[in-house]
Amino acid sequence: MKTQDRxxxxxxxxxxxxxxxxxxxxxQLNEMLIQFETMDKFCTVHEIFDLNRFKIIVKQRKIQQVVxxxxxKPFQFLFNKN
Numbered sequence: 001m002k003t004q005d006r007x008x009x010x011x012x013x014x015x016x017x018x019x020x021x022x023x024x025x026x027x028q029l030n031e032m033l034i035q036f037e038t039m040d041k042f043c044t045v046h047e048i049f050d051l052n053r054f055k056i057i058v059k060q061r062k063i064q065q066v067v068x069x070x071x072x073k074p075f076q077f078l079f080n081k082n
Contacts, residue, residue, distance in 0.1 A: 006030070039064060045082065051075040 010026065040060065048057035048066050052075050057063060066076065 006033075042067070045080060047079055047081060049077040049079055051077070 008026065008029065010022070010029070012022065043060040043063040046063060046067075048063055050057060052073065057066065066072065067078070072078065
């Protein structure tokens with residue numbers, strides 16, 4: 001699987017770390033993020049407030065349908081459960 005390009009800000013405390021060690025750390029961090037950035041995880045931690053129907057949508061399939069739309073319908077809001 002091709003790794004995607006992303007901008008990461010990583011703060012390093014020790015100036016004596018080698019660039020090879022930092023690259024290895026970034027690679028591990030990227031692999032970890034790829035595992036967690038899935039649609040399943042996204043749907044688990046989000047919900048849709050649909051004020052048109054006065055409903056809160058928590059089902060994964062329904063959330064996927066709404067998220068895949070180009071634009072949310074008026075008065076539909078995507079909320080993080082956190």
